Amino acid sequence: MDGMHAVSPPRRAWRVSANPRGVFAFRVRGNGPIWRWDDPFDAYGVLYMAEAPRAAYVEFFGDLRPAPGMKEASQTVKQDGAGMPETTIKTGEVSAASLEKLRIGEATLEDGSIADVTASQSVQTLRAAIWGQLKTAGLDDLSTAIIQGRDYRITQAISHLLYTQDEGYAGIRCPSYYGTDLVCWTFFQGSSPQLNLRIAASSLSLNIVSSQDPDLLGALDTLRICIV
Amino acid sequence: MPQGIDEDRPYTIPFPRVVEELVEILGALLTATVASVGETRRLKMWIDGQESTSSRRQQVLRFALQVAMILVDRYDREVAQSWFQGLNRHLQDEVPALLLRDLNAPDKHGFLDVVEVEKRILSAARNFAER
Numbered sequence: 585m586d587g588m589h590a591v592s593p594p595r596r597a598w599r600v601s602a603n604p605r606g607v608f609a610f611r612v613r614g615n616g617p618i619w620r621w622d623d624p625f626d627a628y629g630v631l632y633m634a635e636a637p638r639a640a641y642v643e644f645f646g647d648l649r650p651a652p653g654m655k656e657a658s659q660t661v662k663q664d665g666a667g668m669p670e671t672t673i674k675t676g677e678v679s680a681a682s683l684e685k686l687r688i689g690e691a692t693l694e695d696g697s698i699a700d701v702t703a704s705q706s707v708q709t710l711r712a713a714i715w716g717q718l719k720t721a722g723l724d725d726l727s728t729a730i731i732q733g734r735d736y737r738i739t740q741a742i743s744h745l746l747y748t749q750d751e752g753y754a755g756i757r758c759p760s761y762y763g764t765d766l767v768c769w770t771f772f773q774g775s776s777p778q779l780n781l782r783i784a785a786s787s788l789s790l791n792i793v794s795s796q797d798p799d800l801l802g803a804l805d806t807l808r809i810c811i812v
Numbered sequence: 813m814p815q816g817i818d819e820d821r822p823y824t825i826p827f828p829r830v831v832e833e834l835v836e837i838l839g840a841l842l843t844a845t846v847a848s849v850g851e852t853r854r855l856k857m858w859i860d861g862q863e864s865t866s867s868r869r870q871q872v873l874r875f876a877l878q879v880a881m882i883l884v885d886r887y888d889r890e891v892a893q894s895w896f897q898g899l900n901r902h903l904q905d906e907v908p909a910l911l912l913r914d915l916n917a918p919d920k921h922g923f924l925d926v927v928e929v930e931k932r933i934l935s936a937a938r939n940f941a942e943r
Contacts, residue, residue: 617939648898651907661844665852671839675897679890
């Protein structure tokens with residue numbers, strides 16, 4: 585696709601999941617929840633990964649960030665109901681025991697052409713290509729904020745456009761919602777010339793998340809989440 | 813691994829049972845926050861059948877139990893508690909528990925608003941549960 589900025593994927597990528605069998609699974613949206621780069625027509629699967637373990641952890645735990653308003657709300661409730669189960673977790677906390685249910689998986693990647701969707705030349709190319717969808721969504725322009733934002737009608741339109749290009753992009757590179765230093769990689773499920781993940785057992789690791797993992801601790805520190 | 817849950821169940825069991833099960837997952841303090849009541853003893857009165865409450869509040873708590881069950885099925889009660897109290901990017905960085913609390917205020921939300929907020933919260937919960 586003329587004008588798109590393409591890059592090679594990293595040699596390795598990571599993902600955190602509570603489902604050991606789902607860590608490296610390409611997902612098709614179906615009736616499930618809607619994710620950023622899903623195909624709106626369910627024609628292809630998508631695998632979401634991160635460039636570094638810390639980024640994978642941030643992506644996973646981001647929805648558990650502390651909320652100041654929650655602390656205030658809790659303080660207004662009088663705890664005078666004796667004998668009832670207590671709320672044991674405060675806002676911005678995660679239990680160490682809960683981490684044992686999580687897995688962090690690592691995969692090695694073959695080379696391929698990945699669309700860098702927030703590169704300046706890509707943004708302008710995409711703006712022209714999905715102009716109609718932008719107008720339908722009530723947008724006059726396309727920016728990196730929109731690409732990294734929450735209107736998944738736009739991101740999924742981009743995903744489908746890139747997947748259906750003749751030259752066959754293998755996936756999408758996009759900085760995380762939580763910060764541009766954290767890079768997420770999305771891989772399309774498909775055949776040559778698109779990228780396939782090499783997930784042979786010899787090159788794959790799948791480990792229980794450890795509360796001592798420095799990458800986990802770094803991610804939780806970034807998110808201001810405490811382990812209790 | 814998730815065992816699969818009957819998501820209609822919170823809407824078919826008696827209200828006292830709904831409160832009891834929700835308190836078992838979220839704990840009394842967080843359940844009281846979601847219910848928008850100032851004392852946890854009110855929950856005990858609902859569980860014991862000594863007091864009832866508005867149909868709107870009952871609906872909010874039934875819905876909260878549905879969401880909590882989805883999260884517990886994948887994780888555990890501690891993760892469910894954390895999720896209910898966290899800033900959620902899928903909810904425009906709002907907090908599920910506080911969104912639910914505000915659904916109890918009839919002057920703040922019309923029926924369509926309630927449906928829309930519940931839809932967003934359910935989608936966010938399923939999103940987290942599928943990770």
